[in-house]
Amino acid sequence: MDIIQSIFQYILDMGAPVFVPLIMIVVGLVVRMKFKDAFSSGLTLGVAFIGMSLIIGFMMGSIGPAAEQFVKNTGIKLNAIDGGWTAMAALAWAWPLAFLMFPLQIGINLIMLAIKQTNTLNVDLWNVWGKILPAVIVVAVSKSMVLAFIVAAIQMIVELKMADINQKQIQKLTQIPGVTSTHSMTLFGVLLYPINRLLDFVPGMNKHIDANWLKQKLGVFAENHIMGFIIAALIGIFARLSIPEILTLGVQGAAALTLFPMISKLFMQALSPLSDATSEFMKRRFKGREFHIGLDWPIMAGCNEVWVTTIILIPIMLGLAVILPGNNVLPFAGIINLSVAVPALIVTGGNLLRMIVLGIITTPVFLYVATNIAPIVTDLAKTTKSVDVPSGQMITWSTIEYPDFRYIFARAANGEILWILGALIWIGLFILYYKGMKNRNNKLDKEDEGLGRIA
């Protein structure tokens, strides 16, 4: 037993860039990939880790000192730098038990389909990383692996139910039949739904704003390099750097935000044969049965309301980050808050004004959760050696998806009574959401019938 333990420890000690490729090769062989394909995928993952580490190190090395100056000049403490979702995904994949989420996800989906508790077949296996992250947080907070997997399982079940009940609304928004989204960010809808209902009592909330026109005018601000430049330059200005330093920092920021997604693509490339094989497997098991295909959130990326919301929230997030007491997060790579825009799109049915209001109201939630998980996430990066975080700095994600669920359930798993109560309340809100959306779906169906759209 000890020998096996020490072999594992030996492999893990080599750090994520080595052990994750090893796991990938083994998993690849298990699903019957050819050795050279499995080796290639594994090695690509290693490359992705090193690449990610380089960029994050670069970003923290350039923005970090400027942020420290900023802190000295303004007295505002912002130590945790936002590496965005691409950095988080890299960390998630570095968790030694990460790959176990694949069979858990597939198993839960198959069981729920078999007992007719869901009508959705989730083929988006890439987003398994979205379940690895909360598991990691739960382990850090409660030290229990078992609870981590239980929370992950709860999330998977809720996701499938959300995918079911959101299908009609998503179809209305995207015009794509037969699909829905199993992306975990939809869970934030549970918190947004009651707030949205409250907005019903505020006059003027149903005013229609033309998102397409706004997107054309403002769209350029959402481009990675432009945004990176502007935010980094702003930090430089507030840090009272010289003009050449500000401009250099700006270009460095642009570089970091442009390169992040480019490297992240390598993760996807490496995992795509595995994800393909598993979705083929899933589809074959349920041939002939009518179900919705659960996809990634970008199917809704064609709705300009999403982009306009995220752009308008950029200055708001920066402003709130500076004024909110107790916030330690410097929003940067994750500043495009899709984690609120997409669920808001679904909950409000595409009402841009409400989406923006919901975004503004909930931004503090994102910032506070990001602040609280920064030490956990930074620690994971250090222990798995997946990402090089300079000492004295922390890394986090300013717009972590469904922050409420992740935080509440992590604290609940730690046995804290208050948070267990919180978890129960969350589940209660989820049931409310489910019922509310069901009513909405019935109304949507009646509208379609009235217009002669469905038989």
Next chain:
Amino acid sequence: MKRVIVACGSGVATSQTVASKVQRLLKERNIPAQVDAVDIKSIDMYVKTAAVYIAITKPEKEYPIPVCNGIAFLTGVGMENELQKVIDALR
């Protein structure tokens, strides 16, 4: 070599899944092409150097190159049809 672009929300995950799949399918049929995943925010820039655009979302305007439906590659429904459209556009 002619270029095929696939765009999604961030140019990372969904578009890369489709891009990898299309690359594989084209390779099986011995059709040379470079398939790249790009992010939809910068689509106008990428369209200039591509022969065909595989869209995951409904395109909101006319593009100077043929546009195909990327969802088919994710769901498998109608995939052969869309693949043929891509192949035709590459000729």
